[in-house]
Amino acid sequence: MPIREVDMARKRIGILTGGGDVAGLNAVIKSVTYRGSEDDIEVVGxxxxxxxxxxxNLDDPNSRSHYVIPLNRENTRTIDRRGGTVLHSSRVNPSKIQKLPGHLVGNEVPVSLSTNGGIATKTWDLTSRVLANLSGLGIEHLIAIGGDDTLSYAAKLNELGVKIIAIPKTMDNDVRNTEYCIGFSTAITRASDAIQRQRTTVGSHERIGIFRVFGRDAGFTALYTAYATSIRCLIPEHKVDLDKLIQLLIEDKRANPSNYALIVLSEGAQWEGYKLREYGEPDAYGHRKKANVAESLADEIKQRTGEETITSDLTYDLRSGDPDFIDKLVALTFGNMAYDAMLESKTGLMSALVEGRYDLVPIPDAKLGPRKLDVASSYNTERYRPIYANKQGLPIFLNRAS
Incomplete structure (x- = not known):
């Protein structure tokens, strides 16, 4: 069913998912769509x-069908039963478009030039097109689901007068102003299951198992996986002593009747003297891919001790598949909170968990960067393990919004 011309008598809202997919996104989309159907509000995906x-391109029917889909109870009825996002996703930054869409070539569009390594790069700011398309679609309120990058642009639109509500999602759990982001629990469940399964292989071959998970700037995923599996971990917030780390792993291995040891690393983890390497072209938000720190640690262990290792990259597996109970619960609740906020014409706010309670908070200030672990209260810098003591009084996810 095509999107009708703007009908001022009927409210119309839009919803989108940006950045990497996680489990739980479809539950948000369904909850907003169902609520809209009850209030005779159109929901546009x-x-x-x-x-x-x-x-x-509003004048091109093929472009409309490619980018816009009316959502209703029929086409969202079962979507919450699976992971990913039925709306698909991208890492596009409207303020820094690297290649103009064909129908805009030749138009006057704000352009910027930047130089990196002697190479000049041209980017275009299509914010004016974003505003024009929102107006052309008759979208009065927008719900944006994403991580730091997606929500940084949501904050910009809010400043420009667009009514917008944000919902945080990332398995890194590093969006500011909330203690929890959709996708985090499922990621920890996936990582824990994978590590528990691989104990049999690592133990059978009497090796050191090294697992790499996402976490460019923050170590929540590695720390909580280690917390649940009782193994050591490395996080970006603290550089460890490599000699000490290897000695601890060797001691773990010797003390284990099956003669093996395990450790989980954030992709951004480092040790003293180690510089994390990056490669490839930066994405729309300036991020480059990071070299596999697990492989680097495996090489160091082999060179220094002769011990054999098994490395496993768990990164993309953690975002795939169906959501667990926690992510479905939070996703449904965040979606309904966003919808309620929209009904009250609120803007610039984000669904969140604060002190273990659901709340609406300001969309984070992108200039502050991602939220980080509080090392002093969560990470044992002598043993390279989570801190298990002194948790009384903390919210359910053992951290506070910052």
Whole structure:
């Protein structure tokens, strides 16, 4: 069913998912759609994240069908039963488009030049197109689901007068102003299950098992996986002493009747004297891929001790598959909170957990960067393990919004 011309008598809202997918996104989409159907409010799905609003050509029916989908009870009835996002996603930054859509070539669009390594790069700011497409679609309120990058642009739109509500999602759990982001629990469940399964293989071969998980700037995923599996971990917030770390792993291995040891690393983890290498072109938000720190640690262990290792990259597996109970519960609740906020014409707010309670908070200030672990209260810098003591009085996820 095509999107009708703007009908001022009926409210219309938009919803999009940006950045990497996680389990639980479809539950948000369904909850907003069902609530809308009860209030005779049209819900428009914007496909492929911010790209829907930068690349959409309102005069082209093929472009409309590619980027816009009317949502209803029929086409969302079962979507919450699976992971991913039925709206698809992208990492497009509307303020820094690296290639103009064909229908905009030749138009006057704000352009910027930057130089990196002697190479000049041209980017375009399509914010004016975003505003025009929102207006052309008749979208009065927007719900944006994403992590730091997606929500940084949501904050910009709010400043420009767009009514917008944000919902945090990332298995890194590093969005500011909330203690929990959709996708985190499922990621920890996946990581814990994978590590428990691989104990049999690592133990059979009497090796040191090294697991790498996502966490460019924050170590929540590695720390909580270690917490649940009782193994050591490395996080980006603290550089460890490599000699001491290897000695601890060797001691773990010797003390284990099956003669093996395990450790989980954030992708951004480092040790003293080690510089994390990056490769490839930066994405729309300036991030480059990080070299596999697990492989680097495996090489160091082999060179220094002769011990054999098994490395496993768990990163993308943690975001795949169906959501667990926690992520479905939080996703449904965050979605309904966002919808309620929209009904009250609120803007610039984000669904959140604060002190273990559901709340609406300001969309985070992108200039502050991602939220980090409080090392002093959560990470034992002598044993390279989570701190298990002194948790009384903490919210359910053992951390506070910052």
């Amino acid at each position: 914007l496909r492929r994240g911010w790209e829907a609003l930068t690349h959409l």
